[in-house]
Amino acid sequence: xxxxxxxxxxxxxxxxxxxxxxxxxxxxxxxxxxxxxxxxxxxxxxxxxxxxxxxxxxxxxxxxxxxxxxxxxxxxxxxxxxxxxxxxxxxxxxxxxxxxxxxxxxxxxxxxxxxxxxxxxxxxxxxxxxxxxxxxxxxxxxxxxxxxxxxxxxxx
Amino acid sequence: xxxxxxxxxxxxxxxxxxxxxxxxxxxxxxxxxxxxxxxxxxxxxxxxxxxxxxxxxxxxxxxxxxxxxxxxxxxxxxxxxxxxxxxxxxxxxxxxxxxxxxxxxxxxxxxxxxxxxxxxxxxxxxxxxxxxxxxxxxxxxxxxxxxxxxxxxxxxxxxxxxxxxxxxxxxxxxxxxxxxxxxxxxxxxxxxxxxxxxxxxxxxxxxxxxxxxxxxxxxxxxxxxxxxxxxxxxxxxxxxxxxxxxxxxxxxxxxxxxxxxxxxxxxxxxxxxxxxxxxxxxxxxxxxxxxxxxxxxxxxxxxxxxxxxxxxxxxxxxxxxxxxxxxxxxxxxxxxxxxxxxxxxxxxxxxxxxxxxxxxxxxxxxxxxxxxxxx
Numbered sequence: 172x173x174x175x176x177x178x179x180x181x182x183x184x185x186x187x188x189x190x191x192x193x194x195x196x197x198x199x200x201x202x203x204x205x206x207x208x209x210x211x212x213x214x215x216x217x218x219x220x221x222x223x224x225x226x227x228x229x230x231x232x233x234x235x236x237x238x239x240x241x242x243x244x245x246x247x248x249x250x251x252x253x254x255x256x257x258x259x260x261x262x263x264x265x266x267x268x269x270x271x272x273x274x275x276x277x278x279x280x281x282x283x284x285x286x287x288x289x290x291x292x293x294x295x296x297x298x299x300x301x302x303x304x305x306x307x308x309x310x311x312x313x314x315x316x317x318x319x320x321x322x323x324x325x326x327x
Numbered sequence: 328x329x330x331x332x333x334x335x336x337x338x339x340x341x342x343x344x345x346x347x348x349x350x351x352x353x354x355x356x357x358x359x360x361x362x363x364x365x366x367x368x369x370x371x372x373x374x375x376x377x378x379x380x381x382x383x384x385x386x387x388x389x390x391x392x393x394x395x396x397x398x399x400x401x402x403x404x405x406x407x408x409x410x411x412x413x414x415x416x417x418x419x420x421x422x423x424x425x426x427x428x429x430x431x432x433x434x435x436x437x438x439x440x441x442x443x444x445x446x447x448x449x450x451x452x453x454x455x456x457x458x459x460x461x462x463x464x465x466x467x468x469x470x471x472x473x474x475x476x477x478x479x480x481x482x483x484x485x486x487x488x489x490x491x492x493x494x495x496x497x498x499x500x501x502x503x504x505x506x507x508x509x510x511x512x513x514x515x516x517x518x519x520x521x522x523x524x525x526x527x528x529x530x531x532x533x534x535x536x537x538x539x540x541x542x543x544x545x546x547x548x549x550x551x552x553x554x555x556x557x558x559x560x561x562x563x564x565x566x567x568x569x570x571x572x573x574x575x576x577x578x579x580x581x582x583x584x585x586x587x588x589x590x591x592x593x594x595x596x597x598x599x600x601x602x603x604x605x606x607x608x609x610x611x612x613x614x615x616x617x618x619x620x621x622x623x624x625x626x627x628x629x630x631x632x633x634x635x636x637x638x639x640x641x642x643x644x645x646x647x648x649x650x651x652x653x654x655x656x657x658x659x660x661x662x663x664x665x666x667x668x669x670x671x672x673x674x675x676x677x678x679x680x681x682x683x684x685x686x687x688x689x690x691x692x693x694x695x696x697x698x699x700x701x702x
Contacts, residue, residue: 265526283528
């Protein structure tokens with residue numbers, strides 16, 4: 172039992188810095204967004220990524236395209252389904268650090284534009300999201316599961 | 328296909344032989360041409376090199392520098408602003424900086440003192456150019472006049488790297504206590520705050536919040552500094568090019584004149600060529616190859632000389648006009664870099680006008696009537 176606890180502690184000790192660490196690794200210059208086809212390396216401030224259980228990775232030039240892909244995976248990727256998704260990573264607006272996309276909050280309706288125009292701007296905490304709402308005229312704060320295809324239509 | 332190549336090769340052969348027959352005249356032309364390429368090239372390379380150096384250095388600079396103004400003039404910043412600025416959303420780090428200038432009457436040069444953790448109390452690190460100028464190397468002692476008239480000595484413990492001297496040339500790193508004692512800067516005040524903002528999109532918003540927090544604060548954005556440097560060096564380079572354009576014009580007149588006023592001998596030569604069966608196109612081609620050889624030779628030699636002059640010789644011919652923001656500044660070198668865009672610009676500024684100025688005279692020479700010139 173103590174062994175399990177120490178193993179867990181060790182895991183936590185390594186896992187926490189890993190999550191709080193810097194930006195997503197820079198993708199190669201020829202990597203394209205799976206949805207719009209733009210080269211993603213040029214836009215590090217909105218970079219987003221889905222990693223699959225089989226080791227495959229899909230890159231996106233912003234959370235908006237990531238959600239389009241995630242909510243309609245059959246249209247973009249025949250080999251994978253929602254259940255194959257291991258990890259969703261987005262870029263925090265303020266720190267540009269890589270954060271867990273499923274835990275992130277997304278601010279809608281801001282005057283911050285991504286490479287593809289209107290964006291769902293990712294934040295790590297409620298306080299950050301509230302500040303972003305206030306400073307950039309946001310309209311709503313959404314959780315990962317609250318982003319629907321209908322809502323994405325409104326961002327075109 | 329092969330035949331056409333052969334034909335061009337023969338024409339080129341002939342053109343080169345014909346150039347060599349009038350060595351003196353053509354050597355003079357190539358000499359002047361090379362000089363023009365050299366001057367324009369030096370200006371272009373130097374301006375570009377210095378802009379690139381500034382951009383490279385500023386890439387490391389903080390996104391925002393916060394200063395304070397009182398009665399419209401610059402004043403030191405209270406150190407307790409640091410925490411308030413750090414608390415702003417979007418700011419990752421705030422560094423209070425303490426630095427200032429010092430005039431050395433002996434060398435007639437301005438130094439920059441910067442408080443840095445690398446310097447221990449009683450010890451200083453020197454910029455490479457400064458170290459050379461004062462002859463102070465690690466282990467030596469260096470003295471400065473303090474604000475109250477006393478004479479203060481420090482031990483030199485190191486010299487900053489020479490990799491990029493533009494900003495570190497005249498720098499002295501010193502410990503905080505020593506610096507306050509030297510200048511009388513009161514405790515609790517710093518020169519400015521260096522603010523780091525990871526997301527470039529958020530920089531204007533942060534600057535606005537700082538101005539809102541402290542109404543007499545003056546946030547300076549890195550992008551503004553970069554723009555100022557760019558326009559400063561563009562302006563200097565532009566002035567230099569404007570002056571040199573007179574030289575270019577004089578050269579074009581020379582080239583045009585030389586190409587128009589064909590000597591009787593040359594006209595006879597063309598007449599004979601036509602009489603033995605060359606047509607106008609062949610003569611044009613030969614003239615084209617002549618022009619090409621002269622241009623390429625002068626362009627190559629001129630650009631090589633300019634490259635050597637700017638990056639190895641520190642641009643000694645033009646440096647006073649281009650770099651002269653401070654005559655007190657210690658010397659520095661620019662990291663060598665040459666992009667295709669500078670070469671292309673230089674090509675269009677020199678070879679293209681030369682070709683344009685000589686093409687019509689060449690055509691007129693090619694259409695002379697053999698009967699008339701040989702009579």
